[in-house]
Amino acid sequence: MKDISKSINKVDNEEKISGSAEYIADIKMDGMLYAMTLRSSIVKGEIIKISYPKIPDNYYVIDHKDVQGKNIVKIIYDDMPIFTTKKISYLHEPIALVIGPEKEKIVEILDSIEIKYKEEEPQFEWEDSVVDFHFDKGEGERVFDHADKVISYDYETGYQEQAYIETQGFIGYQDGDKTTLIGSIQCPYYVKNALIQALDSEPENVRVIQSTVGGAFGGKEEFPSLIGCQLAVAVKKIKKPIQLIYEREEDMLVTTKRHPAKIHFDAAIKENKIKGIKAHVGIDGGATIGLSGVVLSRAMLACSGAYTIDNLDITGDVYKTNTVPNGAFRGFGAPQMMFAIEMFVEHIAKDLNIDPLEFRKSILAKQNDHTSTNGVYRDPILMPEMIEKAMKESDYLRKKKAYANPNIFKGIGMSFFFHGCGFTGSGEKKIIKARVRLRKHKNNKAEILIAAVDMGQGVKTTFRKLVANILEIDIENVIFNNPDTDYVPDSGPTVASRTMMIVGGLVARAAKEMKQRWREDEFVVEKQYKQPDYIKYDEENFIGDAYPAYSWGVNVVEVEVSKTTYQVKLVKTWSVYDGGKAIDEKVVLGQADGGLAQGVGYGYLEVMNHKQGKIQQKNMTDYIIPTAKDMPDMETYLYDNPYAFGPYGAKGVGELTLVGGAPAVAKAIENAINKRIYKIPVTPEYIMELINNAKN
Amino acid sequence: MPKIEFKLNDKLVTVHSTANRRLLDVLREDFNLTGPKEGCGEGECGACAVLLNHKIVNSCCTPLANVDGQEIVTIEGFSKTKRYQIIKDAFAEMGGVQCGFCTPGMVIATESLLNKNPHPNDEEIRIALSGNLCRCTGYNMIIKSIQKAAKDGDGIW
Numbered sequence: 089m090k091d092i093s094k095s096i097n098k099v100d101n102e103e104k105i106s107g108s109a110e111y112i113a114d115i116k117m118d119g120m121l122y123a124m125t126l127r128s129s130i131v132k133g134e135i136i137k138i139s140y141p142k143i144p145d146n147y148y149v150i151d152h153k154d155v156q157g158k159n160i161v162k163i164i165y166d167d168m169p170i171f172t173t174k175k176i177s178y179l180h181e182p183i184a185l186v187i188g189p190e191k192e193k194i195v196e197i198l199d200s201i202e203i204k205y206k207e208e209e210p211q212f213e214w215e216d217s218v219v220d221f222h223f224d225k226g227e228g229e230r231v232f233d234h235a236d237k238v239i240s241y242d243y244e245t246g247y248q249e250q251a252y253i254e255t256q257g258f259i260g261y262q263d264g265d266k267t268t269l270i271g272s273i274q275c276p277y278y279v280k281n282a283l284i285q286a287l288d289s290e291p292e293n294v295r296v297i298q299s300t301v302g303g304a305f306g307g308k309e310e311f312p313s314l315i316g317c318q319l320a321v322a323v324k325k326i327k328k329p330i331q332l333i334y335e336r337e338e339d340m341l342v343t344t345k346r347h348p349a350k351i352h353f354d355a356a357i358k359e360n361k362i363k364g365i366k367a368h369v370g371i372d373g374g375a376t377i378g379l380s381g382v383v384l385s386r387a388m389l390a391c392s393g394a395y396t397i398d399n400l401d402i403t404g405d406v407y408k409t410n411t412v413p414n415g416a417f418r419g420f421g422a423p424q425m426m427f428a429i430e431m432f433v434e435h436i437a438k439d440l441n442i443d444p445l446e447f448r449k450s451i452l453a454k455q456n457d458h459t460s461t462n463g464v465y466r467d468p469i470l471m472p473e474m475i476e477k478a479m480k481e482s483d484y485l486r487k488k489k490a491y492a493n494p495n496i497f498k499g500i501g502m503s504f505f506f507h508g509c510g511f512t513g514s515g516e517k518k519i520i521k522a523r524v525r526l527r528k529h530k531n532n533k534a535e536i537l538i539a540a541v542d543m544g545q546g547v548k549t550t551f552r553k554l555v556a557n558i559l560e561i562d563i564e565n566v567i568f569n570n571p572d573t574d575y576v577p578d579s580g581p582t583v584a585s586r587t588m589m590i591v592g593g594l595v596a597r598a599a600k601e602m603k604q605r606w607r608e609d610e611f612v613v614e615k616q617y618k619q620p621d622y623i624k625y626d627e628e629n630f631i632g633d634a635y636p637a638y639s640w641g642v643n644v645v646e647v648e649v650s651k652t653t654y655q656v657k658l659v660k661t662w663s664v665y666d667g668g669k670a671i672d673e674k675v676v677l678g679q680a681d682g683g684l685a686q687g688v689g690y691g692y693l694e695v696m697n698h699k700q701g702k703i704q705q706k707n708m709t710d711y712i713i714p715t716a717k718d719m720p721d722m723e724t725y726l727y728d729n730p731y732a733f734g735p736y737g738a739k740g741v742g743e744l745t746l747v748g749g750a751p752a753v754a755k756a757i758e759n760a761i762n763k764r765i766y767k768i769p770v771t772p773e774y775i776m777e778l779i780n781n782a783k784n
Numbered sequence: 785m786p787k788i789e790f791k792l793n794d795k796l797v798t799v800h801s802t803a804n805r806r807l808l809d810v811l812r813e814d815f816n817l818t819g820p821k822e823g824c825g826e827g828e829c830g831a832c833a834v835l836l837n838h839k840i841v842n843s844c845c846t847p848l849a850n851v852d853g854q855e856i857v858t859i860e861g862f863s864k865t866k867r868y869q870i871i872k873d874a875f876a877e878m879g880g881v882q883c884g885f886c887t888p889g890m891v892i893a894t895e896s897l898l899n900k901n902p903h904p905n906d907e908e909i910r911i912a913l914s915g916n917l918c919r920c921t922g923y924n925m926i927i928k929s930i931q932k933a934a935k936d937g938d939g940i941w
Contacts, residue, residue: 101876104884105891107819107859114818251919253823253831254885302821302885303919336824544883544920674879678925682882685922708828708917716913716923721906 092557092736093728095674098549099563100542104300112257112272112299117329120259121146123187123322124194125338126201127180128172131701132210132410135174135183139202147188147197150322157288161314162281165377168413170286170317176205178375178410179701180342182314185322187330210410210701214350214370219381219406221388223630225462226399231364235356239436243353243428244767245750247696248346248686249705250417251713254302256343257333258316260323267324268295273312274304275581276539280573282313283320294320297572301543305686306416308543309583310379311344337706344415345696347371347383349424353432356399360440362433362451364399367391369425373406374413380406383414386512387421389460389634390747393429394471394504395448396457402630411701416583418683419507419746423690426505427768430751435764445488448504449475463625463633470727471504474642474664477725478502482644482662494762497649498659501755503748504642508635509740510586513625516636522617523577524594526555526602530610534559534602535567536595538579540587542570545742546675547587554592554671554735558599559606577614585740588671589637589731590617596735620733637731639744640666643752645688646720649760654772654779656692656757658720663748665724668731668739680724680745687749689714692757692770790851793817793861803849808832810848811858819859819888823917830916833889834858840896842915859888867895870937871929880929882920889916894930902941903934 103109126149128135143149152159152171161168172181183203186194232238258271267287273279273296280296287294296316301308319332334343349371356364369387373380388404419426437447453459455468479485479502487500510516525537534555542548548568556563569575579591598613605611625632646659663680670676693712696705705711730737754765763778785800792815799810811817811834820843823831827845834843835857836850862868871894874880881887890913897904897912904912909930910923918926934941 095879097876098879098881100884101872101881104881104887105872105875106863107888109884110818111821111885113822251917252883252885253829253917253919254821254883255823301883302823303883305919336826546882674925678879678882678921681922681924682920683922686919707826708824709826713917713919714922715915715917716910716927719910719923721927722922722924 093670093673095672096549096553098546099552100548109300111254111302112259112270113333115259115270115299117259117261120329120331121187121189122191122194123185123319123330123332124198125182126184126186126198127182128176130176130205130207131179133176133205133207135176136204136206141197141200143197147193148326149184149186150325151184154321154325155286157286161317162285163310163313163378164382168314168376168378170314170321178412182318185318187322187326212409212411212701214372214407214409216408217405218373218377218408219384220404221385221630222403223461224401225460227364228399229366229401231399232356232366234358235363236358238354239357239439240354241432241435242766243351243431245349245424245427246769247348248417248690248694249340249696249711250305250307251711252303252305252307255334255336255339256308256312256315258319259329259331260319261329262323262327265293266295267293267320268297269316269320270297270299271312271316272301272308273298274308274541274543274583276571276573277578278310278581279313279316282317286317287320287324295572295574298541298570301541304543305418306420306583307343309416309581311415336708340706340711341703342412344413346417347373347380347414349387351425351428353428355436357440360442362397362436365392365397366401369404371406372409372411372414374409374411376413377406378413379415382512383421387425389508389512390422390425391429392460393426393433394453394506394640395433395451396453400460411698412703418686419743420584422507422743422747423687423750426747427750427754430503431754431765434755452504459634461630461632461634465638467637467731468729469640470666470729471640474640474666474727475504478642478644478662478664481723482646484644487646488759491759497651497760498647499756499758499760500644500646501752501759502642502644503752503755505748506638506640507585507740507744507747509589509637509639510635511584513627513634516590516617517619520580522580522590522594524579524591524598524615525577526595526598526613528602528608528611533565533567534561537576538591538595539571539576540579540591541582543582545679546672550588550671550675551592551595554596555599558596559603585743588738589734589740592735592738593733636733637739639668639739639741641744641748643684643748645752645756647753647756647760649757649775654775656770658688658718660720661722663724664727665741665744666727666729667741667744668734669728669737670726671736671738673726676726676741677724679741681722683745684722684749685714685719687746688753691750691753691768693718695769695771788848788852790853791855793857799848801848803847805848806844807846807848807851808843811843817858817860821885821888823885828917830889830893831886833892833916835862835892835896838899840893859891862892862895867937867940870940871895871933874933874936875929878929878932879925880921886916886918890918890926894933898934898937898941
């Protein structure tokens with residue numbers, strides 16, 4: 089039988105390379121109006137009065153008074169207004185849309201709107217906890233009672249901006265009672281469900297269609313629901329096609345970002361071994377909670393990294409501050425924790441004068457070990473051989489030794505990590521309940537009807553390939569159009585490294601049934617997700633299997649640090665991943681390259697911060713993402729380790745490839761400068777601080 | 785309204801428009817050429833790249849007046865050439881495309897590079913692409929695509 093992993097060329101190459109693929113800004117409709125957003129110019133307070141100029145014909149102002157349903161964006165935690173009524177809780181909070189045929193005129197109207205505010209003192213300290221979690225494993229805190237000593241460190245991570253090259257956008261139109269939005273989105277049904285609530289419409293009167301998506305990375309998970317609701321309210325009232333597309337500056341200043349985090353660890357040490365870890369994770373949720381609780385829980389669940397620690401006492405808080413709301417970003421809490429725990433274990437070994445590599449290898453998680461929440465790693469874990477491979481290919485030991493010389497300013501670092509595949513906890517079972525549909529057409533073509541979005545990660549290619557392989561038909565005979573909620577069932581959002589494992593698993597099951605019935609003329613097969621019976625999770629107490637499966641990885645990063653400017657130059661990277669089974673090797677390798685680029689960028693390059701609630705980086709000039717000159721040659725090796733419930737054994741790979749980048753590059757810099765690193769991004773300024781501080 | 789004349793994808797065109805309008809808007813709005821994309825609007829990302837007299841420029845930072853009497857080729861025009869076929873096949877084969885939003889600009893950057901330097905080394909490729917941002921690929925497979933295009937198109941540039 090042909091190996092499914094053998095690569096084919098992606099099905100959407102032609103249209104994307106030739107520039108004919110239609111992204112949201114490429115779609116034009118007759119009589120289309122433009123929308124721009126009126127935003128608060130203060131950080132916290134109340135609107136006293138808004139004075140509008142005379143609004144010319146065919147121009148409109150849409151605000152909270154026009155929301156017919158609930159003025160709240162339906163996300164996991166419902167606390168974000170569609171348009172603020174009065175209260176301002178962060179800078180540039182949306183107040184209204186100004187709509188009309190000429191952009192220049194809209195800007196003119198926006199400029200002449202006067203708003204009187206009553207300002208209040210904003211809160212930027214991490215004090216106001218709005219979500220808090222706690223769980224123990226084993227003896228929990230009691231293990232500290234009989235420790236020889238306690239080692240404690242604090243770690244910090246910054247903001248990260250998704251920086252998809254295509255900004256956020258939608259076009260909407262009204263047809264009778266029906267409101268339709270076309271958008272650059274990851275989750276058609278998130279938007280649809282938010283619209284139903286905002287418009288107070290019947291489900292059949294709301295339609296959401298995905299346009300070609302120019303990158304998303306979590307940034308188009310929940311944020312589009314906000315602007316989708318705003319636009320839909322306008323479309324339903326004005327009854328004309330309207331386009332709402334963000335310019336880069338607006339996108340960068342107001343859209344959700346990766347949560348900055350502060351992580352404190354205490355380790356109970358006995359006989360030079362870690363007996364237990366106590367940790368507190370704080371994340372900055374920004375002005376609304378949204379997905380922050382789920383992000384926090386994924387961070388906490390990753391607290392022991394790729395290792396097994398028998399005793400844990402883990403707490404976490406989401407803090408509300410008067411800053412732009414933070415949200416989903418590839419990795420979803422795990423990158424923060426994976427950086428912190430990887431550094432912490434390394435630093436413990438150094439404090440104990442034990443070779444960090446040997447120390448880390450001695451506590452690696454093994455099959456049948458218990459996870460941080462006393463779930464079980466049921467499937468084989470290949471980390472020892474993956475580490476061996478990464479070390480051999482990178483010549484790790486020789487370089488590590490050579491670079492110990494403090495005058496060389498070269499370094500090599502290696503991270504071990506995992507990522508839990510699919511929704512955290514019982515999300516798949518209780519919230520998502522994914523459904524997929526396959527249709528056999530008369531002409532012997534099979535059509536995939538799912539809500540999963542191709543945002544560049546290759547879903548169209550891998551799903552068509554998957555179905556073609558099972559049906560043993562040509563890939564040309566498998567149809568997969570961009571999801572349209574009028575035609576596809578709710579197979580859940582395109583997030584959480586769930587698409588191939590969960591949705592693909594269902595599609596594979598449907599395809600197998602279709603194969604049995606292939607002689608029939610025309611029929612539909614539907615499948616709904618059923619959690620394997622042995623997977624049990626107690627959400628409230630964090631006990632049990634938080635994920636059905638885990639993917640694993642090793643990243644090695646080599647760097648040079650300039651002795652004069654402390655600029656970091658990446659020399660090369662080597663990665664080894666266990667994503668179960670690649671449905672297409674080239675697609676997975678592409679994920680590996682891109683994920684690692686974002687991971688190392690997060691670790692050393694990408695600086696974002698706020699000053700009194702104002703994001704200081706407002707474009708691609710201020711916010712630096714890696715260029716072709718910054719990135720080095722990247723080598724990746726994939727290990728097959730098929731997972732019983734994934735199609736052909738596939739697990740998740742999308743996020744896995746990001747989470748190890750920051751600790752690997754931080755460790756490499758630590759090796760190069762012989763100073764310990766406690767926060768990312770490791771900027772030249774931070775390196776200078778470390779070098780000038782003799783005590784470190 | 786000034787009258788601006790230029791060669792666009794091998795055809796002479798005339799535009800009556802304000803001289804400081806962005807070339808990107810003229811291409812997308814007046815000529816419906818939507819291959820050039822707006823990613824940042826300030827010349828940083830290269831998604832809007834076109835060829836001006838065979839050299840790459842960011843059309844978002846090019847005022848219409850600057851192209852008077854010049855020759856502009858967009859991805860739509862370039863995609864009719866043999867060189868494009870070679871670049872396209874190389875990008876497809878080597879996995880150079882993910883979300884695709886930066887891709888037309890990357891193809892333009894590749895043509896601009898190979899037109900000047902048909903046998904670039906890795907470092908030269910990276911420098912040539914440094915004005916084109918990609919958030920999906922980490923550039924690894926784009927670099928490999930361009931190496932392949934240079935090899936497969938030996939003698940054409």
